[in-house]
Structures are given as structure tokens and as C-alpha cells.
Amino acid sequence: MTELRFYLANGTLCMDLLEEFDCRSHLLKFGSDLEAVYAIFTNVLDVDERGEVTNYGDDELRAAQWIRRKCDPEYKITPPREPWEAELV
Secondary structure (H helix, E strand, O other), rough: OOHHHHHHHOOOOHHHHHHHOOOOHHHHHHHHHHHHHHHHHHHHHOEEOOOEEOOOHHHHHHHHHHHHHHOOOOOOOOOOOOHHHOOOO
């Protein structure tokens, strides 16, 4: 989670997907959007029984895709986002 905060704060989350967008100003303006980013990141994250992350990068990409969609309505998330990805638990 620390890495996500770092990448969001300095604007380097998935640079190939978000480098054209100033997502920081958008996320800080709308608190619920920032909350959704953390929900997606943590819901997609998979941790095995030893506490090892088995899919790091997938969670980052899904969060970045959601941000991109919020900043660019023409962007299509592939594969489409599943409802459980943004659920707050």
C-alpha cells in the first residue's frame, strides 16, 4: 500500500497509461475517487498463505485503468471492470 501512495503522490503510477493526465488534481478534488482507487488496488491484490503477493502489477494496472477512465471518458477498461473490484469492505 505504501508503494501505491508513493506512485499516486508523485504522479508515476503506470506511466505508460497515465503520463498524459494530471490525475493527482482529479483524485484530490474528489475524495470518493481516491477511495475507489484504494479499493480497486486492494481488492485485486492477491496474497498467498505465506503473505506473499502473487499478482503485483495487476492491482496497480487495474487502479490505473480506473483513473484513466475517470480522466478520459473515451478510454475503455480491458477487460471491463467487475463490480467486486471497487467494493468497499
